Amino acid sequence: MIRASRFTLLFILSCFVMVAMLSAAGQTQAGQPQTVTVSDKRSQPEPADVAGAWQVSWTVRGGTEPGTLRLQQDGAKLCGTFQDLHGLSSLTGTVDAKQISFDVQFGGAHPFTIRFIGTVEESNIGGTSGAVGVVGGGAYLGHAGEVVHPEHPWAAKRLANPSAQAGESGSKSILPTKN
């Protein structure tokens, strides 16, 4: 128990340091990430093990972009980084059994926060994403009256080689191709 408490303390500290360093690097925080508290761990299945590196394929309004997710885990709590076309961004979140949720805080001139939610199935994660704070849905209506990717799906596959990097233009999508 004592060892677990020290571990938790170290986790919180390292996440705090990471966020502070990202801020110092000029990546403004757009909003406070929402953390879901698991009320009674004894009655819940063990959180899925998601620690490590994941290759991400994320579909947004303009298409599907690659990224690399690096997750650190302490029980149900997560922190880490997301590397994609926008650079390196910090994240915090939770994992509850197979359900994962984390907020990525993107910096730049117009900072924004995206919440990714999904389901973990061994070495794969799949789910949807949306800007934090959306009321009434985040669908963008296209220029011919069509709703474009309203669910903003994402998928991740555990990287066999954790040092591998995605996030460069042209990386192959791992999402199923429509039609």
Next chain:
Amino acid sequence: MQCRNVYRATCRFFGLAAALLSTVVNLVAPPSLAAETRKKLTTATPIQHVIVIIGENRSFDHVYGTYQPVGNQTVSNLLSKGIVTGDGKPGPNYALAQQNSALDQTTYAISPAGKAAYKPLPPAMTAGAPTAPSNADPAPFQTAAVAKLAEPDLFGKYYRFLTTGATNLPKDTIDTRIRNVHKLSDGPFRLTPGVKYDDYAASPVHRFYQMWQQTDCSTANATTNNPSGCLSDLFSWVEVTIGAGSNGNPQPVPFNNQTTGEGSTALGMYDIENGDAPYMKYLADNFTLSDNMHQSVMGGTGANHIMFGYADAIWYSDGNGSIETPPTNQIENPNPDQGTNNWYDQDGYSGGSYSNCSDLTQPAVPAVVNYLQALDPPISPRCATGAFYLLNNYDPGYNGDGTLNTFTQFAIPPTSQPHIGDVLSAAGLSYTYFGEGWDLYVTDPTEANPYDRYCTICNPFQYASDIMTNQQERETHIQDTNNLYLDIANGNLPAVSIVKPDGFLDGHPSSSKLDLFEGFVNRIVDQVQNSSEWQSTAIFITFDEGGGYYDSGYIQPVDFFGDGTRIPLLIVSPYSTGGVINHSYADHVSIIKFIERNWGLGTIGPSTRDNFPNPNVGTNPYVPTNSPALDDLFDAFNFGREKKK
């Protein structure tokens, strides 16, 4: 835990990379456009600068349906035709705008049979209009502070419009804000006051084959005053039978008049004589309004902006100028699925968008080509052999930084077809496409950032290899709107400026509002009027298309691609004052013709639309007797000695 170490290592690497990149960029960056010497050639008029501002998705009657011009001017609109009364209610000739259902169950037809009047219209719906304010995505925003952060191009009173107008209704539900929405008459109805002018509302479908059906053109209906025989009486039917497309999916079960989420949105209209669109009215009262301007392509945003840039449609290629056949699932097939009434087999944003209109065995092509050939005189489809033309919205082949767009399969390969920029460059004339949000988009090519509302498909030059593969060309000819404001202030406007608001301000229903577009235009007009450039500048304010909204005006078929419905065109300059209504037949290419004539330039290509003659007319000023014909808009100005070409 390793968060700290992982981050340190990653940051170290990327920090060094960023520093190196910054150094390289600074070394190779070209001199600013402001410092570039601009060549001024002799012009046929006092106009040395043309500014074209393109909004989104409003037909002429949707905005100016009840407009009453100043002085002794006349206008062709719903009110003047007696379709509606002065208060927007059904008028004595309301039947001229009657909407019908139809039957199309075997092969795609542009004028299907089995028509029957709707009584009442299917109720209008909310489609994707925003339910409530949000500070993240999309507008309206919860606070003015976030609105100002997201949108730098407004001023003064207009900012509050970014925080108002949510529907407070679910998406894809009946729009109960509209009066008598369950008992709508079978034609145009007033949006206001039930839907406030400042409210968001649904966006009707406006795709290529849908719009050919909506306008219902047949030589069997041709008359002297309407030689194209277009009746524009199937707007609601197309909305409720196919809407924005199938994307190759089967028709949903169950399926009814509300399944597409639109209902009869297309028949909604504003009442400009009773307070709607006040700045559009001010400009019409004081400058020149065309009541015979048309969207140049049946359908939506991309194809119409392309026609404005190329005076032609562009086709699928190998990326190096050779014609190729696109993937099967990207070829249009609007033939109805078996057992359905007008549910297209393959059409949509993630589906069919190309047609080879030179091949009569291709789906839907005979429906349009045979109609064109039956007209008197016959109209050439103007389709290159074997070419699959882009008819609807696909992304350009390039990202903002000039790399190839590999983020989506629904992007047209880079094109080598000539465009108006080539003509201007060859003559040594300056030109810039000012796209609001361009700077943010270049760093956010997938548009993951909810504040990124730059319009990729609106920029005709973003499709072009000769611009996008050359950094200096790219940076000279494509810039953010903040540079436009600087150029006006510094007396350094290019000869031709094409100006596009972002998605928050472009006026597109559902994602924007007309009052926000008014604010965008108002800022530019005021700045130009108060600058040294005013005496030598003409501002053309128009829209990409009618957005799928009904219009009662004459449509001239000029080739396979269009024209489509009328759209507003305002011409603001010291030489187009007085509230004049110009009746000459025009489309987007008319502005290209104005530029070419003003600077004594050649056409873009030997068979592009800018080769069409100016219209000759008989007793009806709206109907060219020498089709296909497009006005060059010189007659919309009073230059004194100038005469029509």
